[in-house]
Amino acid sequence: MYDAQPAHKFTFGLWTVGNVGRDPFGEPVRKPLSPPEIVHLLAEVGAWGVNFHDNDLIPIDATPSERDSIIKAFRGALAETGLVVPMATTNLFSHPAFKDGAFTSNDPAVRAYALQKTMAAMDLGAEFGATTYVFWGGREGSESDAAKNPLEGLKWFREALNFLCEYSLAQGYNYRFALEAKPNEPRGDIFLPTTGAMLGFIETLDHSDMVGVNPEVAHETMAGLNFAHAVAQALDAGKLFHIDLNDQASGRYDQDFRFAAHNYKQNFFLVKLLEDVGYDGPRHFDAHAYRSEDLQGVKDFARGCIRSYLILAEKARRFNADAEIQGLLAELKTVEPAVAALAGSYSAERVAALKAHQFDRDALGARGLGYEKLDQLTFELLMGVR
Numbered sequence: 001m002y003d004a005q006p007a008h009k010f011t012f013g014l015w016t017v018g019n020v021g022r023d024p025f026g027e028p029v030r031k032p033l034s035p036p037e038i039v040h041l042l043a044e045v046g047a048w049g050v051n052f053h054d055n056d057l058i059p060i061d062a063t064p065s066e067r068d069s070i071i072k073a074f075r076g077a078l079a080e081t082g083l084v085v086p087m088a089t090t091n092l093f094s095h096p097a098f099k100d101g102a103f104t105s106n107d108p109a110v111r112a113y114a115l116q117k118t119m120a121a122m123d124l125g126a127e128f129g130a131t132t133y134v135f136w137g138g139r140e141g142s143e144s145d146a147a148k149n150p151l152e153g154l155k156w157f158r159e160a161l162n163f164l165c166e167y168s169l170a171q172g173y174n175y176r177f178a179l180e181a182k183p184n185e186p187r188g189d190i191f192l193p194t195t196g197a198m199l200g201f202i203e204t205l206d207h208s209d210m211v212g213v214n215p216e217v218a219h220e221t222m223a224g225l226n227f228a229h230a231v232a233q234a235l236d237a238g239k240l241f242h243i244d245l246n247d248q249a250s251g252r253y254d255q256d257f258r259f260a261a262h263n264y265k266q267n268f269f270l271v272k273l274l275e276d277v278g279y280d281g282p283r284h285f286d287a288h289a290y291r292s293e294d295l296q297g298v299k300d301f302a303r304g305c306i307r308s309y310l311i312l313a314e315k316a317r318r319f320n321a322d323a324e325i326q327g328l329l330a331e332l333k334t335v336e337p338a339v340a341a342l343a344g345s346y347s348a349e350r351v352a353a354l355k356a357h358q359f360d361r362d363a364l365g366a367r368g369l370g371y372e373k374l375d376q377l378t379f380e381l382l383m384g385v386r
């Protein structure tokens, strides 16, 4: 019942199950796995695809012959397992050259190097058939506004994306770009900190039709926002090109926990939203195992991400089929047809009808909405007592 099907398109990054558990205070706790080992691990846990940053696959200092043999081995593992590569991205944050950002660095040489590195990474992704290209501007921001003009930062970021859209078109790549927002960490403040900010920015791009968003549970939660609402806005705009599933407690460091490890209820409403609209893009887990785990724990983590999603999807089906819950929801929308017809799009008739109607605002205000019961029923359904 909770087995992944190809239609779910569950994917993981090489950097997720490959995470060695280094943190700002401690050394790695797990041995690095090679990309083919990761592909086999992902196949074992039921994933459909694998994504990568350029340097997850090819180290930044690899020679051309090392590059060739890595690509050959990775291709072999994909062929053996049937895993696909739907998304690729660029590491524009690890190397010291990017300490002040990449596309928004004050240094024109760094901005130019970032373009060069991204073009090469787009070539690499296209070699493996990736059709989504993610942009997470990990260090596109500042600690002090004395050092950077945010207007210049936005201008340079726009220039870079316009350039890379043209490059994608000129190469005949089939990429859709997905911009990923994060409010802070590793910079004090990252530009365009939320999915809503990205959606506004996209409309200023030359090829806005090619560009959407890659919202991440942890990032919106770090900003103190409701993730499902951010995803709904992206869906409403036709811009949900990709999604990063994980979990996060608000007010903490960037935790990237196993999907639904922390906030079952918020993630239930997220899964319900994705399932209700028939989202058919990849369901990507951008998360990693606790630092306490060994290789077995990493597999438990990856299986847990998939299983939790499927359990919440099943709960969403039950929510939709629950007569009492649906009855309460239907009641909320039940009014006399003549009154219901007053709300809607603009028309001269509706203006006239609205102006003539007498609302009983005290009665409207006195009506109990039953949300306590609805929320308790949701809790009971999620806890398995319903």
Ligand code: XYL
Residues within 6 Å of the ligand: 053, 089, 090, 134, 135, 136, 180, 182, 216, 244, 254, 286
């Ligand atoms: C880290 C980010 C990245 C992006 C890809 O917080 O989520 O892993 O998803 O660069």
